[in-house]
Amino acid sequence: MSFGRMPIANGFLTTSEIPSEYFFELAPAFCERCGMFQIAEQPEPDKMFHAQYAFYSSTSRYMQMHFERFAGAVIRGVLNGRSSPFVIELGSNDGIMLRHFYERGIRHLGIEPSVNVADAARGRGIRTISAFFGQKLADDILVEHGPADAILAANVMCHIPDLSSVAAGVARLLRRDGVFIFEDPYLGDMIAKTAYDQIYDEHVFIFSADSVRRAFAEHGLELVDVEPQPTHGGSMRYTLAPKGSRAATLRVTEQLAKERAQGLDKIETYRAFKENCEKSRSRLIHALDGMRREGKRVVGYGATSKSTTVTNYCGITPDHVEYISDTTPIKQGKLSPGAHIPVKPHAEFMGKYPDYALLFAWNHAAEIREKELAFIAAGGRWLIYVPEVKIVS
Ligand code: DWN
Numbered sequence: 449m450s451f452g453r454m455p456i457a458n459g460f461l462t463t464s465e466i467p468s469e470y471f472f473e474l475a476p477a478f479c480e481r482c483g484m485f486q487i488a489e490q491p492e493p494d495k496m497f498h499a500q501y502a503f504y505s506s507t508s509r510y511m512q513m514h515f516e517r518f519a520g521a522v523i524r525g526v527l528n529g530r531s532s533p534f535v536i537e538l539g540s541n542d543g544i545m546l547r548h549f550y551e552r553g554i555r556h557l558g559i560e561p562s563v564n565v566a567d568a569a570r571g572r573g574i575r576t577i578s579a580f581f582g583q584k585l586a587d588d589i590l591v592e593h594g595p596a597d598a599i600l601a602a603n604v605m606c607h608i609p610d611l612s613s614v615a616a617g618v619a620r621l622l623r624r625d626g627v628f629i630f631e632d633p634y635l636g637d638m639i640a641k642t643a644y645d646q647i648y649d650e651h652v653f654i655f656s657a658d659s660v661r662r663a664f665a666e667h668g669l670e671l672v673d674v675e676p677q678p679t680h681g682g683s684m685r686y687t688l689a690p691k692g693s694r695a696a697t698l699r700v701t702e703q704l705a706k707e708r709a710q711g712l713d714k715i716e717t718y719r720a721f722k723e724n725c726e727k728s729r730s731r732l733i734h735a736l737d738g739m740r741r742e743g744k745r746v747v748g749y750g751a752t753s754k755s756t757t758v759t760n761y762c763g764i765t766p767d768h769v770e771y772i773s774d775t776t777p778i779k780q781g782k783l784s785p786g787a788h789i790p791v792k793p794h795a796e797f798m799g800k801y802p803d804y805a806l807l808f809a810w811n812h813a814a815e816i817r818e819k820e821l822a823f824i825a826a827g828g829r830w831l832i833y834v835p836e837v838k839i840v841s
Contacts, residue, residue, distance in 0.1 A: 637682025
């Protein structure tokens with residue numbers, strides 16, 4: 449299917465940059481042979497990850513707690529009892545997870561190609577190199593630091609087009625008794641919730657347990673555990689280990705069976721998903737057109753990467769959504785990619801509540817709704833679109 453012409457999801461821009469804005473065709477595809485769901489046309493990585501990368505992981509308090517728990521599970525479950533363990537994180541962003549290893553004096557190394565967010569991590573004392581990970585870098589790290597007890601990645605693996613090079617690098621860098629643990633938005637949740645906004649330039653793949661199992665098996669890495677996560681609207685944590693080094697848990701077999709029952713291996717499932725996306729688009733634009741006709745004020749909440757797919761696919765304009773409120777300084781004062789809706793600081797939202805807030809950061813709904821009770825008390829309402837278009841208080 450195609451979502452049409454799409455800009456870079458985190459390509460927030462100024463008015464003068466509009467004439468040179470980059471577009472590509474966002475067309476996801478499913479491969480029945482390898483079970484992978486991926487986008488067909490992929491913009492060059494340096495168009496997305498650079499010194500002005502707009503997403504800082506630590507903007508959510510819930511995500512900070514999530515990564516503290518993730519790090520704790522690795523420390524207790526993997527590193528415990530090992531002498532001078534070494535942990536690597538791929539795509540370590542501003543150090544939201546590695547800080548917990550750093551604070552405990554555990555040997556660590558972050559690999560983060562976007563220099564600005566890597567600088568934020570380095571500023572906190574977290575050892576970080578700015579580079580794209582692959583086989584060559586894996587070899588260099590092996591020479592300088594030795595093998596890793598744990599290699600971690602969160603919301604990163606699905607961003608890397610050359611999955612094969614990364615898998616080969618991980619296989620080379622991991623100790624024989626080491627583990628590679630990563631988590632990403634989960635295909636089963638995306639399909640079940642019609643959360644099509646998980647599809648954008650950075651998300652080359654939307655993984656399932658089956659596609660992960662198959663992709664890494666080619667590099668001698670076996671899927672030994674899976675653990676669903678509530679983050680990003682439904683994610684999966686995958687644990688891989690050198691083949692034969694650990695027994696796979698029952699959870700893996702159960703998850704694979706669940707995926708077959710959901711039809712994740714069948715093209716018909718994706719045809720139905722396409723229809724659901726189209727229905728969701730009509731309902732959302734219908735709701736927004738109605739609000740505009742009634743003269744209601746609508747403001748977007750959270751200038752997420754996901755919102756770029758929604759605004760461009762649904763044809764949402766600044767006439768529908770006055771501005772998008774976001775707490776990230778680098779996004780404020782800019783225009784949203786493609787739709788060119790102004791992004792403004794949260795103070796603006798608090799200063800004059802709109803009638804409706806279109807919740808683009810729906811994956812943070814619990815955290816946001818908890819802190820925006822005054823908006824509801826003032827008569828405001830949330831317009832949501834995952835899992836369905838609805839007005840809620
Ligand atoms: O995979 C990715 C995930 C992990 O993060 C990346 N490709 C990029 C990014 O995706 P996203 O931009 O869709 O992520 P979030 O976490 O849904 O973005 C939330 C946005 O909302 C941020 O710009 C911060 C903002 N925000 C806010 O303004 N007020 C967030 C919260 C929690 C808030 O209270």
